[in-house]
Amino acid sequence: MMKPNTNYQKIPANYLFSTINQKVEQYKTQHPNSDLISLGIGDVTQPIVPAVIDALHKAVDEQASSETFQGYGPEGGYDFLRQSVAQHDFQDRGLAIDASEIFISDGAKSDIANLQELFEVNNKIAIGDPVYPVYIDSNALAGRLGDWNDQIGQWSDLTYLSSNEANQFIPKLPKQAVDVIYLCYPNNPTGMTLSKTELQTWVDYALENNSLILFDAAYEAYIQEANIPHSIYECEGATKCAIEVRSFSKKAGFTGLRLGYTVVPQDLTFQGQYLNKLWARRQTTKFNGAPYIIQRAGWACYQEPGNTQINEHIAYYTENARIIRAGLEEVGATVYGGINAPYIWLKVPNNLTSWEFFDTLLEATQVVGTPGSGFGPSGEGYFRLTAFNSRERTIQAVERIQAFFTQA
Ligand SMILES: Cc1ncc(COP(=O)(O)O)c(C=O)c1O
Structure with a gap:
């Protein structure tokens, strides 16, 4: 008799991104005209460079x-x-x-x-x-x-x-x-x-x-x-x-x-x-x-002009990260990362859990991030924002989050 690997039953289902998607879809259904901005997923948005x-x-x-x-x-x-x-x-x-x-x-x-x-x-x-x-x-x-x-x-x-x-x-x-x-x-x-x-x-x-x-x-x-x-x-x-x-x-x-x-x-x-x-x-x-x-x-990617072109993309995302980090610091938020990486690690304000903050931010600003608790126990109370969106959308997202922090 075939005996399946029982370790598959032991691991908790990875609900992180599916729960995020579910919540976002639900929000969209309830607010069909909403303008959501995702700083959630860790995927790039710029096309492959010409070289x-x-x-x-x-x-x-x-x-x-x-x-x-x-x-x-x-x-x-x-x-x-x-x-x-x-x-x-x-x-x-x-x-x-x-x-x-x-x-x-x-x-x-x-x-x-x-x-x-x-x-x-x-x-x-x-x-x-x-x-x-x-x-x-x-x-x-x-x-x-x-x-x-x-x-x-x-x-x-x-x-x-x-x-x-x-x-x-x-x-x-x-x-x-x-x-x-x-x-x-x-x-x-x-x-x-x-x-x-x-x-x-x-x-x-x-x-x-x-x-x-x-x-x-x-x-x-x-x-x-x-x-x-x-x-x-x-x-x-x-x-x-x-x-x-x-x-x-x-x-x-x-x-x-x-x-x-x-x-x-x-x-x-x-x-x-x-x-x-x-x-x-x-x-x-x-x-x-x-x-x-x-x-x-x-x-x-290692030849010219490929190397220069991919470095321009990295510089673009790095500048997005700087904009997010600086924008959040300006309104008194506690932030980490975002200097040598395309991720900003935001300390969730007001003792909310990561998921509570996800819901609150979505409701108030229509900005989607990733709850830190999805990355392990020490991620609880933090929130990940990514630098991979376009410049325009990144700036819009930062302005919305700034308004949220200023009013909170
Ligand atoms: C830390 C880390 N390692 C590895 C990967 C996966 O890389 P790849 O797309 O090459 O499989 C990721 C993707 O997000 C990552 O964040």
Whole structure:
């Protein structure tokens, strides 16, 4: 008899975005003439830049001729892209990461979820809180997190690394040793970062405890400040304890095209096993590579004029983030993030819960954001606003929220 994976019954349904959609739809039905503005969803709005579109067209044309047609490609990615990534994202920054340590994929989400196949079920996991929910859910489905406690909204066998106002969004090292640590910087949802010294503390901890750090740098391209590490490999010893995941989604608007990569250093070894070899084995067994056409598009992001064009998009969203942050600060709101990330983390006023604030703001301003509690227990009492809407709509949303705060 087939026995389904019972861990699917254990994980709470992820109601966050479906509940938001439901509430928005209900609001629209009740107020058919309302003018809603979404600063909720973490998806980009600007079209793909012209140089990348050209690369896509060219790659499509190549598929039409037997001389240039591409069938199955290398599972870890084409050399032209692996080399470009290694050079521009690492070597140009003085980091000795080699193309053989880069594995191209169809995005960071699948990599993050799939990487947990490299470790046994009995590893102790620690995860930043609040955070992108995929780390928790993928480990829960593998049966690694114990039982879900609905009352406190936590897993019994998971160490939550709380980031909040009290610790200045710098999580404390776990009291008990953990085996695998998920860190995401710049952080989704808080938009906060760690300095190189703060990140080094985690690398030192991992080296001392033989732990693995899974570092999600999906928002690396948004870093503006000089003292913020772009890669965990800027920290001493990190190639011996860390895997880094990156994405083209928010960097170049590839949320629909799908492209990302994972760095698994050659010196990363635990109990005599080389994780680079394990990951290569995993990918060759279960993945047939990202599409050639999309990898060509990714490659164009590192060439000129593609590189300049995608940086203009990032600057556009970064300016939106600045406008939101400055606008909210002007009316006395407490806000975090929004400097090195496209997310602004607003402290909910008047002791409302995140969901109460969602409803109140929607009713009063027709602006949609995301309740912080949807990203983990430490997100309660906060609200995420994104910088991904157009300039015009972002400014309108800020004016409405300002009027709300001024009247409240
Ligand atoms: C922190 C973080 N990591 C990874 C992803 C997923 O990236 P991708 O689109 O490459 O799968 C997201 C998407 O929102 C994210 O916020």
